[in-house]
Amino acid sequence: MMDRLLNNNVALRIIALVLACILWLAVHAEQGGSQQASTGVTESFELPVRVETSADEVLVSQVPTVTARVTTSLLRLPTLATDMTKAEIVANAQDLGAGTYTLHVAAINMPASVRSYTLSPATITVTLEPKVTVERPIRLSVVGAPSQGYVLGKPQIGAGVVEISGAASSVQSVAEVAGVVDASGLSQTETKLVDLLPLDGAGKAVPGVTVTPSAIAVTLPVTSASQTVKLTPAVTGLPAAGYAIASVRLEPTSAVEQGLPAGQLPQGGLRVPIDVTGLAKSTTVSVPVPLLPGMTSVSPAAVTAVIDVEPSAVYTLQNVPVTITGATGVRLLGPRTVTVTVAGAQSAVQAVEKDASAVQAYVDASGMSRGTASLPIQVHLPAGLSAVSISARTATVQAMP
Structure with missing residues (x-):
């Protein structure tokens, strides 16, 4: 069978033609693959433009973008997108000053796998201020x-x-x-x-x-929200003629308020007004505790005020020494003593008669560092007394060099 086939010219010609076709297809397929590999593939990427400006200028126009068309080999195509994350498009606007300009763009940090690329557009318009x-x-x-x-x-x-x-x-x-x-x-x-x-x-x-x-x-x-606040009596008005207020005390002496933090409460306590107008004898009254702005409530809402009223008396103290407070290196030129007349509750006046040192006259020389000055004489008195008169209103002091 094989001998007959080999001796048949027509059969041999057919076999030769088939082999030639197979060989032609193999050669051209290889050439086509090589051509595709050498030509490569092209991809497009939209990239923002980094506009480089001087330190005293600012880009106020919208940040532009350009399209980068890059060509790489078929083998590098799978990693191209990752490689392109390092690429940048820049435009140099340094030392131009304020205004609108057309700038050329350039690519930096392009991947090594990129054979070629084009940028579109090749220029951008920017505004600087x-x-x-x-x-x-x-x-x-x-x-x-x-x-x-x-x-x-x-x-x-x-x-x-x-x-x-x-x-x-x-x-x-x-x-x-x-x-x-x-x-x-x-x-x-x-x-x-x-x-x-x-x-x-x-x-x-x-x-x-x-x-x-x-x-x-x-x-x-x-x-x-709850704070304990001290209650302080604040006397208003005057008692009847010939009488004086010896003392005023509150029961209780503190209250619990809500609404104000501790740092915003008065340092001297919450002042409770007590009217003594026309009183001629000791008495006990109920007075409301006031609410300061920011307070929502106070407990108790009212307290008892015990008011001691006594006949009034007057007493004159001679030769009360005048002292200097608030400064050192300041001397008193005169007067060195004053006469002070006090008035108040009988018990308070009697206490001063026994111990005159409770009445003190002084001048405040705070801030004085040079020269001579005439300063007002002030009087410190025990509770329940007031100064009716003083023999001198001012004293002369001198700062020592």
């Missing part, structure tokens, strides 16, 4: 409330102003810098970092400016 720096006030807003039974004091911030820098047109539109701090659920004093946002006159954020610092530390003082 002078960079300015100004100060703006901080407006702090507090949202939320502390836990029940606690009150929030005045928030404390390190500085009341911050610096705003950027293009002149943008900076001029910044009216204030705002921050918001949340006090919700606080039961103790806390310090929080608050981000700052530049706002225009309408309360809208201003883009393109830098706030320095961009955040500030805010301390939120939180105290218990």
Whole structure:
């Protein structure tokens, strides 16, 4: 069978033709693959342009982008997108000054696998403005409330102003810098970092400016809502003629208030007004405890005032020494003694008659460092007494060199 086939010219010609076709296809397929590998593949990437400016200039136009068409080999195509993350498109706008310019763009840090590339467009248009720096006030807003039974004091911030820098047109539109701090659920004093946002006159954020610092530390003082406050009698009016107030005391001497933190309470205590107008004998009255602004309640709401009324008396003390307070290196030129007449409750006057040292005359020379001065004579008296007259109103003092 094989011998007959080999001796058949037609069969041999057919076999030869088939082999030739197979060989032709193999050769041309290899050439086509080599040509594709050598030509490569092209991909497009949209990249932002980094505009390099001088330190005193700011880009105010929109950040442009360009399309980079890059060609690489088929083998490098799978990693091309990752490799292109390091590529940058730049335009040099340094030392140009304010104005609008057309700049050429260039690519840097292109991957080594990129055989060639084109940038479209090849130029960009940018607008520059002078960079300015100004100060703006901080407006702090507090949202939320502390836990029940606690009150929030005045928030404390390190500085009341911050610096705003950027293009002149943008900076001029910044009216204030705002921050918001949340006090919700606080039961103790806390310090929080608050981000700052530049706002225009309408309360809208201003883009393109830098706030320095961009955040500030805010301390939120939180105290218990209930505070114990000392009660102090505040006498108003005058008793009947011939009588004087010997003493006034409150029962109880303290109260519990809510609403004001301890740091905002009066240092001398809460003054309770007591009217003694026309009194001619000792008495006990109930007086209300006033609420200061910020207080929500006080307990007890009223206290008892015990008012001791006595016949009034007058007494004159001779040769009361005049002393100097508030400064050293200052001497008294005169007068060295004064006569003081006091009036008040009979028991208080009798106490002064027995011990005149309780009445003291003095001048305050605070802040005096040179020269001679005439200063007012002041009198310190025990409770229940007032000075009716004093023989001299002023004393002359001299700072010693």
